[in-house]
Amino acid sequence: MNFGSDNQAGVSPRILQTLVEAASGIQSAYGNDEWSQRAEQMLGEAFGAPVKVFFVTTGTAANCLALSTIAQPWNAVVCHHMAHIAVDENSAPALFTGGASLLPMATDNGKISAEDLAAFVERTPHDAPHNMVISGLSISQVTENGLVYQPQEIAALAAQAHALGLRLHMDGARLANAIAALQCHPGDITWRAGVDVLSLGASKNGALMAEAVVFFDQALAQNFSLRIKRSGQLVSKSRTIGAQFCAWLEGGHWMELARHANAMAAKLSAALAATPGVRLSWPTQANEVFVRMPIALYEHLRAQGVRCSDWYASSLPAGTQLQAGEVVVRFVASWSSSDEEIAALMDLVHSHQRQAA
Structure with a gap:
């Protein structure tokens, strides 16, 4: 992933x-x-x-x-x-x-x-x-x-x-x-x-x-x-x-490759935005998705082999503050990203939420 x-x-x-x-x-x-x-x-x-x-x-x-x-x-x-x-x-x-x-x-x-x-x-x-x-x-x-x-x-x-x-x-x-x-x-x-x-x-x-x-x-x-x-x-x-x-x-x-990456990002963005405790930091307009999520969830994803990056708090929109225990995370979709990768990622997100409940 x-x-x-x-x-x-x-x-x-x-x-x-x-x-x-x-x-x-x-x-x-x-x-x-x-x-x-x-x-x-x-x-x-x-x-x-x-x-x-x-x-x-x-x-x-x-x-x-x-x-x-x-x-x-x-x-x-x-x-x-x-x-x-x-x-x-x-x-x-x-x-x-x-x-x-x-x-x-x-x-x-x-x-x-x-x-x-x-x-x-x-x-x-x-x-x-x-x-x-x-x-x-x-x-x-x-x-x-x-x-x-x-x-x-x-x-x-x-x-x-x-x-x-x-x-x-x-x-x-x-x-x-x-x-x-x-x-x-x-x-x-x-x-x-x-x-x-x-x-x-x-x-x-x-x-x-x-x-x-x-x-x-x-x-x-x-x-x-x-x-x-x-x-x-x-x-x-x-x-x-x-x-x-x-x-x-x-x-x-080049357009085929870019359209696919953008489509994968849009799908991932929608799935993350619908997840309790995860908030979009910026609109997803191309192939990058920026969210705020609990640090525990981010660390769980990383431990399970998901490649994503904690991002700069200074990149947030004016007036937006991180809540206690939150981190900014960037996900980037590429020409080779797949529906299966997104589904596997979201399975990890949902399983972590069930365990934390």
Whole structure:
């Protein structure tokens, strides 16, 4: 019963088979292979726009390399206080940008709004050269609280950011889940909404190890190949990443995988929400479920082999307090989650409740 993270799931058989096929024969290296070139073309077709794409091996590399194009060492990038770049990427943003800072901001509803951004920038000291100069905004789609930005929310944020002279970066580690949830065109929540550069993840949605930096504003990609090289992310056998993206995108496979993960999360969310003593912390909008539950129940699930994670109390909505003996728990469904896993998990929940009664 694995609900620890979607990056713990295995590899889609279709993607793995394509990877095996790509492994034979001779191909050019460093992104000049047919698979990588085809993957870039397919990404442009998927988003419906000209793009410049660079493939990397990790989400942290994708995020921080992307940030390096919108922030100089004296700059700062605004992000949500629970953003992956602020909480789970160590000091990589500072390393890759040569010293730029993050300015995390807390909000009441788990997202950043255009009004939030304007107010935050207004109250941030901006007496150059004494203070950092804000140059960018980074948002996550899906957010770290499992929420999905609507197209109009992103468009308003982008308009506000651009009016302030900021570039907009999107952490799209779970972008496929957001697109599946919104049932929209990929372009509607990226370049059409004003996103300048995207970190696109496939690893959490069926791939083995495949991430990409996608530039919609191609001027930002100037000299990016040099950034890739000096960061150790210029992969010689680049076909191994390109082939994964080709199989991921072919025939809408990425959407099939994401829709399944979302459906499993919705089913698990409904079952947990109907359980006495378990309360949803955030609406389940994609493939993550956040609840508050008794610590004893969480410890019982873990002891029985359920993979899930106790989560940050600081991630709760404004005004929400943990009760005595409660813990925040995150469950993540993946492309390979099954009805049987959910049923087995709920059997453990119900058996524990009967024993505690």
